[in-house]
Amino acid sequence: MEDVFVVEGVKKSYGDSTVVDGVGFRIRKGEIYGLLGPNGAGKTTTISIVMGILQADSGKVEISGMPHGPREMRTKALLGFVPQQNALYEDLTARENLRFFARLYGLSGSVARERIEEVLTAVGLADRADDLVSSYSGGMARRTAIAAGLLNRPQGLVLDEPTAGVDPQSRNAILEHVRALADSGVAVLYSTHYMEEAERICDRVGILDDGRIRAEGTRRELVDTLGERDRVVLELDGAAADAARALEELPGVHTAVATENGVELDCDRGAELAPRIVRALADRGLELRSLTIHEPDLEAVFLHITGKALRG
Structure with a gap:
């Protein structure tokens, strides 16, 4: 361009x-x-x-x-x-x-x-x-x-x-x-x-x-540049412990913890990993209700680099 x-x-x-x-x-x-x-x-x-x-x-x-x-x-x-x-x-x-x-x-x-x-x-x-x-x-x-x-x-x-x-x-x-x-x-x-x-x-x-x-x-x-990972929150219909064990084997997943409603993943590039997560759950007959990706944001980068808030 x-x-x-x-x-x-x-x-x-x-x-x-x-x-x-x-x-x-x-x-x-x-x-x-x-x-x-x-x-x-x-x-x-x-x-x-x-x-x-x-x-x-x-x-x-x-x-x-x-x-x-x-x-x-x-x-x-x-x-x-x-x-x-x-x-x-x-x-x-x-x-x-x-x-x-x-x-x-x-x-x-x-x-x-x-x-x-x-x-x-x-x-x-x-x-x-x-x-x-x-x-x-x-x-x-x-x-x-x-x-x-x-x-x-x-x-x-x-x-x-x-x-x-x-x-x-x-x-x-x-x-x-x-x-x-x-x-x-x-x-x-x-x-x-x-x-x-x-x-x-x-x-x-x-x-x-x-x-x-x-x-x-x-x-x-x-x-x-922060070296921080994404957090992916999954809501499942049952079998959270089984899902956590299966998902922890995926490349890019560092931890997978079963919660009351599903699984929370600590992983690299959650958006790229999401299709593999969905496939892995489907292969095991596990029903996914929702998937939410929480990424580190620019505010964290800005504070890290400048030591100041953007506004003020």
């Missing part, structure tokens, strides 16, 4: 303080890359450099194979940006706001009208487009800001805490829309303070702390 974002060895200092210290990552077309870090980790500065708002002291940023920076208009035109704070005029309607941003992108006439209708429909605001933004809920305002970031049909989209302060329903709608954008081929850099969002939609995650990427990978790859 084609890399849309390429960031290599980026550094940024203010006086004697190094804020970004050799950050590097790549984001492919159709991929959501989560950038996680505690407060003061350097996320905002990194995002500003990636967007071409700030000039890095050293290192490089490329967008779709082209050099990128504050003076590079060609590459800036390929990006969409949704900042932490909504950059909207509350005394204008959503449609009027989008018309203004369309002009900043150099869009006008029928092309601008077409794009505005397209993004309003995409974020579910077509029926409220002519209401003042001041009348919107927090979630609707965030969706308007996302719409503004999509007007130029970007190849790369940067979202800086897009669900902060919105209601659960709007938050869910935003997450679904971001996933749909990636599925359509957009590369997404997604910064969030909500670990469950990263778990849900990010294909890969980079953990930033003290200006450096301390760990990077898929959720499973990061969890595996």
Whole structure:
């Protein structure tokens, strides 16, 4: 897959303080890359450099194979940006706001009208487009800001805490829309303070702390660095002791303990092991009522690497 974002060895200092210290990552077309870090980790500065708002002291940023920076208009035109704070005029309607941003992108006439209708429909605001933004809920305002970031049909989209302060329903709608954008081929850099969002939609995650990427990978790859195992809970109709003895023989199962309602397994990669568990029980005529996999999560990885909570 084609890399849309390429960031290599980026550094940024203010006086004697190094804020970004050799950050590097790549984001492919159709991929959501989560950038996680505690407060003061350097996320905002990194995002500003990636967007071409700030000039890095050293290192490089490329967008779709082209050099990128504050003076590079060609590459800036390929990006969409949704900042932490909504950059909207509350005394204008959503449609009027989008018309203004369309002009900043150099869009006008029928092309601008077409794009505005397209993004309003995409974020579910077509029926409220002519209401003042001041009348919107927090979630609707965030969706308007996302719409503004999509007007130029970007190849790369940067979202800086897009669900902060919105209601659960709007938050869910935003997450679904971001996933749909990636599925359509957009590369997404997604910064969030909500670990469950990263778990849900990010294909890969980079953990930033003290200006450096301390760990990077898929959720499973990061969890595996802890060396912790999955716990699989089985509910059975009887014969729990027999089931435990049979399942403990499976490769990847470290312990199998009979419980009042079934068996609990301590194992490697429970999701991959599940089909073999089901087959082993069926071969012995044992009826499985439910199977639940409990995996170590990104929160545990984050705390292990940074020693800090993500929020706070």
